Amino acid sequence: MALPLLLAALVSLGVLVFSEFSHERLYEAGAYARRSLGLQELTREIQTLVLDAETAQRGYVLTGRAEYLEPYKLAVQKLSDRMRQLQALVPASASEQLQRADRIGLLIDTRMAEIETALALHRERGPEAALRLEQTDVGKETMDELRAELQRFTAHERAHAGALWTLWEQDILYSRFGMALSSAFNLFLLGAVYLLALRDARLREQANRQLLEHKAELERTVRERTAELSRAYRHLQSVQETEKSRLARDIHDELGAILVSAKMDAAWVQQHLSALEPEISATLRRLLLTLDEGVQIKRRLIEDLRPTLLDNLGLGAAIEWQTSEVCQRAGLRAHISVPEEEPEWPSEVAIALFRIVQEALTNIVRYARARQVWVELTLERQGVRLSIRDDGIGIGAEVKTEPLSHGILGMRERVMGLGGTFRIETPAEGGTRIEAFVPVVQGDIETTPLSARLRRRKTMPAGGHAVIRNRRAANRRGCGAPIRRAGVRLRPS
Numbered sequence: 001m002a003l004p005l006l007l008a009a010l011v012s013l014g015v016l017v018f019s020e021f022s023h024e025r026l027y028e029a030g031a032y033a034r035r036s037l038g039l040q041e042l043t044r045e046i047q048t049l050v051l052d053a054e055t056a057q058r059g060y061v062l063t064g065r066a067e068y069l070e071p072y073k074l075a076v077q078k079l080s081d082r083m084r085q086l087q088a089l090v091p092a093s094a095s096e097q098l099q100r101a102d103r104i105g106l107l108i109d110t111r112m113a114e115i116e117t118a119l120a121l122h123r124e125r126g127p128e129a130a131l132r133l134e135q136t137d138v139g140k141e142t143m144d145e146l147r148a149e150l151q152r153f154t155a156h157e158r159a160h161a162g163a164l165w166t167l168w169e170q171d172i173l174y175s176r177f178g179m180a181l182s183s184a185f186n187l188f189l190l191g192a193v194y195l196l197a198l199r200d201a202r203l204r205e206q207a208n209r210q211l212l213e214h215k216a217e218l219e220r221t222v223r224e225r226t227a228e229l230s231r232a233y234r235h236l237q238s239v240q241e242t243e244k245s246r247l248a249r250d251i252h253d254e255l256g257a258i259l260v261s262a263k264m265d266a267a268w269v270q271q272h273l274s275a276l277e278p279e280i281s282a283t284l285r286r287l288l289l290t291l292d293e294g295v296q297i298k299r300r301l302i303e304d305l306r307p308t309l310l311d312n313l314g315l316g317a318a319i320e321w322q323t324s325e326v327c328q329r330a331g332l333r334a335h336i337s338v339p340e341e342e343p344e345w346p347s348e349v350a351i352a353l354f355r356i357v358q359e360a361l362t363n364i365v366r367y368a369r370a371r372q373v374w375v376e377l378t379l380e381r382q383g384v385r386l387s388i389r390d391d392g393i394g395i396g397a398e399v400k401t402e403p404l405s406h407g408i409l410g411m412r413e414r415v416m417g418l419g420g421t422f423r424i425e426t427p428a429e430g431g432t433r434i435e436a437f438v439p440v441v442q443g444d445i446e447t448t449p450l451s452a453r454l455r456r457r458k459t460m461p462a463g464g465h466a467v468i469r470n471r472r473a474a475n476r477r478g479c480g481a482p483i484r485r486a487g488v489r490l491r492p493s
Contacts, residue, residue: 046150415437
């Protein structure tokens with residue numbers, strides 16, 4: 001790319017120098033041509049003035065009339081001025097022409113002196129003497145020599161002007177050739193630059209195409225890795241929930257049986273020894289209270305691992321219980337809204353939404369400094385929407401940019417793994433809002449009222465009684481607003 005530009009610059013510089021040189025020569029040739037034309041015009045005028053002087057002298061000699069002398073007098077006046085102009089126009093370098101100009105001046109002076117002599121003879125001796133002088137060859141010889149000298153002077157100027165004209169034509173031809181060469185070279189350079197630019201554009205296009213392909217490959221790889229990580233994360237979540245369920249069953253079956261058996265034995269011993277050993281009876285009462293606390297802890301562990309209310313009464317009841325428990329322990333006022341008729345959710349949907357409620361409530365208690373909490377579960381045509389909001393200090397920008405903090409990544413992955421959407425934001429009124437939407441095909445699930453679901457379950461599992469009791473206690477202590485299920489107030493029984 002640099003070589004064509006350098007050649008273009010050199011050619012343009014050469015054409016410029018040649019054009020300036022040709023212009024200078026053309027200017028000099030034009031100046032000399034104008035001077036040569038002026039000299040030729042002066043020689044013709046000088047010759048005409050001398051002829052006018054001869055004609056006036058002969059007319060005066062023949063007629064004797066004084067008016068014939070007027071052209072002679074005018075010619076005498078002009079000849080002196082024209083000779084000065086002629087000598088001034090001849091360049092100093094043209095020595096031969098200067099000599100001819102001097103010779104012309106001498107011949108004019110000689111001829112004018114001869115005319116003056118003839119006029120003097122006419123005045124002094126009469127017309128006959130002047131005519132005899134005119135009949136001699138003195139004036140003719142001088143005039144012939146003057147004509148010849150003027151012709152040689154004019155011929156030299158014409159020859160030199162012709163040579164300059166030839167050079168002028170050559171310079172014009174060379175200039176045209178230079179301009180044509182420059183134009184052709186510029187066209188060649190333009191073509192070369194166009195081809196180079198076209199090649200460069202193709203290379204850039206190829207590089208961009210390769211970059212786009214590489215970018216697409218990277219994006220495809222990232223999507224594949226993300227999909228693999230999502231699948232792995234969902235698998236881990238599934239394994240984790242399965243393990244939690246197994247652990248909850250083991251605690252319920254093994255530890256529950258041990259605690260119940262120990263409580264029954266302690267109650268039997270207390271019943272038989274209360275009258276005989278009052279001190280032992282008091283110790284046994286404390287033991288029974290401790291066993292009751294152990295049962296409560298066991299139930300709470302089971303509910304934390306796998307809420308039995310979620311499996312028995314559905315997602316809405318589990319959300320009510322979880323929110324009430326957290327509200328009761330943290331002293332928050334809760335506003336809960338769940339559907340009155342709730343479908344049999346797929347297990348993965350129910351557990352995902354329940355875990356989101358757990359994580360969100362944990363964050364509210366730890367970081368939000370809130371006084372009230374709003375939890376709303378809405379059944380829509382395309383799926384189910386969960387909204388959790390508080391009136392706390394809001395979530396910082398660093399938390400949004402760091403998805404690993406506050407369990408945000410886990411909540412998002414749970415929802416996106418089910419094909420849903422997850423959003424966390426700070427509303428204009430303050431606090432934090434978490435909104436999750438999970439698509440569910442309504443035709444594949446059955447919508448059943450809570451009462452029908454309760455009738456189907458003749459017996460409540462071990463954790464269920466504690467859940468209902470704890471929820472009533474929470475309402476009695478004023479933990480939050482009464483829980484509403486789609487407009488129906490749930491009152492203690």
